[in-house]
Amino acid sequence: MEALVASAVGVLTAAGIFLILRRRTFPVILGLSLITYAVNVFLFATGRLALNAPAVLNKYEEVPYTDPLPQALVLTAIVISFGMTAVIVMIALSAYLSSKDDHIDMTAQDCVDAPGEDA
Amino acid sequence: MNHWIVAPIVLPAILAPFIIMVLRYHLDLQRIFSVAGVVTLLGIALTITAQASGGDIQVYELGDWPAPFGIVMVLDRMSAMMVLLTALLALPIVLYAIGSGWDQRGNHFHALFHFQLMGVCGAFLTGDAFNLFVFFEVLLIASYGLMTHGGGSVRLKAGVQYVAYNLLGSTLFLFALGTLYGVTGTLNMADIAVRVAELPAEDTALLRVGAVLLLLVFCIKAAVLPLHFWLPASYANAPLPVAALFAIMTKVGAYSILRMYTLAFGPEVEATQGLVGDWLQPAAILTLAVGAIGILGAQHIARMVAFCAIASMGTLLIAISLFTPQATAAALYYIFHSTLATALLFLVADLVMERRGGAIIPKPPMPQSGLISALFFVGAIAMAGMPPLSGFIGKLLVLDAARDASNANAIWFVILVGSFVTIVGLARAGSLIFWKSHDAQYAEETEPTELEETDVQPATEPQPGLAFTAIFGAVAGLILLTLFAGPALEYTSKTAEQLFTPERYISAVLGGEE
Numbered sequence: 328m329e330a331l332v333a334s335a336v337g338v339l340t341a342a343g344i345f346l347i348l349r350r351r352t353f354p355v356i357l358g359l360s361l362i363t364y365a366v367n368v369f370l371f372a373t374g375r376l377a378l379n380a381p382a383v384l385n386k387y388e389e390v391p392y393t394d395p396l397p398q399a400l401v402l403t404a405i406v407i408s409f410g411m412t413a414v415i416v417m418i419a420l421s422a423y424l425s426s427k428d429d430h431i432d433m434t435a436q437d438c439v440d441a442p443g444e445d446a
Numbered sequence: 447m448n449h450w451i452v453a454p455i456v457l458p459a460i461l462a463p464f465i466i467m468v469l470r471y472h473l474d475l476q477r478i479f480s481v482a483g484v485v486t487l488l489g490i491a492l493t494i495t496a497q498a499s500g501g502d503i504q505v506y507e508l509g510d511w512p513a514p515f516g517i518v519m520v521l522d523r524m525s526a527m528m529v530l531l532t533a534l535l536a537l538p539i540v541l542y543a544i545g546s547g548w549d550q551r552g553n554h555f556h557a558l559f560h561f562q563l564m565g566v567c568g569a570f571l572t573g574d575a576f577n578l579f580v581f582f583e584v585l586l587i588a589s590y591g592l593m594t595h596g597g598g599s600v601r602l603k604a605g606v607q608y609v610a611y612n613l614l615g616s617t618l619f620l621f622a623l624g625t626l627y628g629v630t631g632t633l634n635m636a637d638i639a640v641r642v643a644e645l646p647a648e649d650t651a652l653l654r655v656g657a658v659l660l661l662l663v664f665c666i667k668a669a670v671l672p673l674h675f676w677l678p679a680s681y682a683n684a685p686l687p688v689a690a691l692f693a694i695m696t697k698v699g700a701y702s703i704l705r706m707y708t709l710a711f712g713p714e715v716e717a718t719q720g721l722v723g724d725w726l727q728p729a730a731i732l733t734l735a736v737g738a739i740g741i742l743g744a745q746h747i748a749r750m751v752a753f754c755a756i757a758s759m760g761t762l763l764i765a766i767s768l769f770t771p772q773a774t775a776a777a778l779y780y781i782f783h784s785t786l787a788t789a790l791l792f793l794v795a796d797l798v799m800e801r802r803g804g805a806i807i808p809k810p811p812m813p814q815s816g817l818i819s820a821l822f823f824v825g826a827i828a829m830a831g832m833p834p835l836s837g838f839i840g841k842l843l844v845l846d847a848a849r850d851a852s853n854a855n856a857i858w859f860v861i862l863v864g865s866f867v868t869i870v871g872l873a874r875a876g877s878l879i880f881w882k883s884h885d886a887q888y889a890e891e892t893e894p895t896e897l898e899e900t901d902v903q904p905a906t907e908p909q910p911g912l913a914f915t916a917i918f919g920a921v922a923g924l925i926l927l928t929l930f931a932g933p934a935l936e937y938t939s940k941t942a943e944q945l946f947t948p949e950r951y952i953s954a955v956l957g958g959e960e
Contacts, residue, residue: 347614352606359613366620373628397627400576404620407583411616414590415609421594422602431610433603433679 332372339365352419352429356412363408370401450497451506451521453490454529454567457483462560477544480556484540487563488533491526498526499937501944503954505573513955514637520573520955523941524778528570528701531782534923535694535789536563538916542793543687545912546800551596551685558595561588562691569698573955575626576633578702579619582667586612589695592688593680604683611676615666622663625656636955639710639948647716657711657718661726664706667699669759670726671733677756678740682748686796689748690789696759697781704766704774708945709952713769726767727853731860734760738864741871747795747804750875754791754829757868758784761861765844768851774942776843779935783836783927787828790920794822797913798879806875808882814910819880821917826872828924831865836927841865843935 339361346358374394382395423429461483469475497504498521506519540559542548549555565585572578590612594605627633629652630641645653662673669677677696681689703726711718737757744750762784765777798804801812812818824835831837841861848857927934944950 347610355610359610359617362614362617366617366624370620370624373624396633397624400623400627403576403580407580407616408613410587411583411609411613414587415606415613418590418594418602418609419606421597422599422606425597425602426599431603431606433600433607 328376328378329372332368332376336365336369336372339368350430350432352423352431355431356415356419359415360408360412363404363412367401367404367408370397370404373397447506447510448497448504448521449506450490450494451504451519451571452508454487454494454533455519455564455571457487457490458560458564458567462557462564465557465560466554473550476556477549480540480559481537481544483560484533484536484563487567488530488537491530491533494521495526495530497521498523499940501940503944503951505955514632514634517577518573518634518955519571520635520951521571522951523937523944524701524704525570527778527782527937527941528697529567531697531785532563532566532570532694535691535785538793538919538923539687539691539789541919542690542796542913542916545909545914545916546687546796547908548596548685548687548796552594554591555595558588558591559691561585562592564588566694566698570701573635574633575635575638575706576623578635579616579623582619582698583616585695585698586616589688589692592691593684595685595688601683601685604679608676608680611666615663618659618666619663622656622659625652625659629653629656634955635706635709636952639712639952640956642710642715642718650718654718654721657721658725660706661703661722664699664702665726665729668696668703668763669699669733669756670763671729671736671760674733674736674756678749678752681752681755681792682746686748686792686799689752690792690796693755693785693788693792696755697762697785700759700762700766700777700781703763704777704945708769708774709948712946712948723767723769726763727857730760730763730767731856732760733757733763734860734864736760738867738871741868742874744871744875745806747798747806747875747879748792750806750871751788751791751795754868754872755788757864758788758829760864761841761844764857764861765847768847770847771939771942771946773844773847774945775935775939776840776847778938778941779836779843779931780840782934783828783840783924786920786923786927787825787835787837790917790924791822791825791829793913793917793920794818794825797917798822802879802883806878808878811883815880815883817914819876821921822876822880824921824924826869826876830869830872832869834928835924836931839928839931 343358343362343365346354349355374397377391377393380391380393382393382398384392465476465479469479504521508517562585565581565588568581569578572581590609593608594602630638632638632641666673681692707722734757737753737760740753741750744753762777762780765773765780797818802809828835828837831841845858845861848854851857
């Protein structure tokens with residue numbers, strides 16, 4: 328199972344990085360989402376993989392348990408990455424609508440013009 | 447427990463939603479509450495700095511959970527100093543934003559501003575690595591809103607890049623934290639330090655990976671050389687008062703490097719020896735070089751100031767990467783100076799851009815040219831590190847601290863030549879913008895289209911008097927830092943001493959109640 332989870336993280340990250348290096352915003356955002364999925368699975372695995380184990384200690388007998396902390400961390404990470412993806416979609420959408428261009432790189436002209444001056 | 451410690455986080459955390467939900471349609475009230483909030487924050491920051499200056503490390507356990515299990519806030523000299531710097535920086539910026547009318551060119555400026563302050567103060571005060579990530583996110587989320595404040599296609603485009611880059615940085619941060627948690631089983635910084643020291647020497651490969659990943663994240667925030675690409679486009683296209691506030695964000699990266707790599711992965715820890723200083727120093731030297739060249743080559747005043755920020759981060763990180771108490775004291779002094787100087791230059795650049803556009807080419811003279819050029823001159827002197835302002839003292843301290851370093855020659859050469867190139871670059875920009883303007887007036891008739899374009903009036907009248915007052919406030923900060931360099935240096939020396947005895951931090955956090 329370790330190999331499966333590890334390769335899943337690896338494949339997701341690799342695909343994410345490939346997409347992030349594209350030139351248009353849509354693939355880049357997809358790539359960012361894939362990488363955040365990868366990191367979520369990775370965070371799960373940092374508590375060691377345990378099958379069918381509760382995330383709480385048992386007071387009465389010795390039973391296997393899984394580390395609850397990474398699950399809490401993952402929850403935070405999911406919420407943050409979800410919110411961030413929504414934010415970047417909105418900003419990218421308004422950038423696309425205002426310039427009719429969804430290239431992520433800036434042109435040489437963009438570097439000379441300041442936003443205050445193209446209004 | 448001392449409840450003052452959590453006040454710099456709680457105050458903006460309450461004020462910002464209050465501004466959004468109650469004062470949404472009342473710009474005047476928003477402004478009053480926002481300024482009052484920043485002034486209160488300054489008062490709190492002064493209080494906690496006074497408390498921390500005694501040398502005690504105070505711990506605030508959130509929810510009263512004992513240290514390695516709950517999240518702790520830690521107040522030591524360095525975090526108190528950084529919170530004070532944040533508040534000192536925020537006051538002129540909020541006044542400038544009001545005076546120049548920037549806060550009404552989009553929605554929720556003041557609320558986002560306070561959320562940003564919350565994130566920054568939280569990052570400085572927290573004693574938990576995952577909590578540091580959360581506060582990084584808080585300040586980043588607010589900064590996304592501030593960065594795209596006012597809209598415009600170029601700014602939004604730059605905003606997409608900025609968000610994408612930082613999202614990637616946050617993901618990297620999570621990978622780093624996951625690795626560290628997997629190795630040490632804890633996320634409390636003091637506890638990490640204890641576990642790292644206990645780890646057997648042959649079992650540290652993963653730990654080293656985690657430490658380097660963490661360094662990469664902080665280097666993205668601090669805009670160290672191979673990872674600095676986000677900074678010029680983001681800062682130059684953000685509203686410039688916001689860019690001035692962002693001057694503290696790169697310092698959050700520098701602070702985190704200093705915190706983690708003196709506490710947990712300190713120079714004496716065998717497992718991570720030779721990882722940080724050895725890699726950080728060449729990168730910092732190159733950062734300074736690229737920043738200086740960028741200042742010389744920039745064709746837009748905002749980009750030029752952004753490269754000033756990169757160059758000053760280079761100088762700062764050279765000092766940090768030496769990891770000696772003397773160099774760290776110099777670095778802490780320089781943090782204070784470079785934050786104020788960068789913010790000052792961004793605000794002056796905004797005055798210039800509002801009046802004549804930011805391109806560094808001769809154009810007809812603008813109103814209040816004399817006053818603005820004098821302010822630019824002061825900012826340039828401070829940034830380049832010329833006497834009599836605090837930049838000179840800061841750079842002198844850094845050079846002095848680097849005297850015994852292994853590659854002192856390279857450091858001295860790059861800092862001195864970099865300062866010279868910075869002077870040339872700033873002088874070039876200053877003379878083209880302020881001196882040559884009169885020539886341009888006679889050389890060519892003004893293009894009427896140009897005037898119409900730049901002549902956009904905001905909804906209500908801006909108050910330039912307030913804007914200038916704010917800038918003079920920043921200048922006063924630099925002058926005070928120069929005049930009181932002695933006491934300031936004494937404080938930073940004690941801070942450095944405290945940083946290099948991490949045992950005190952660890953026993954304060956893990957040793958139970960004070």
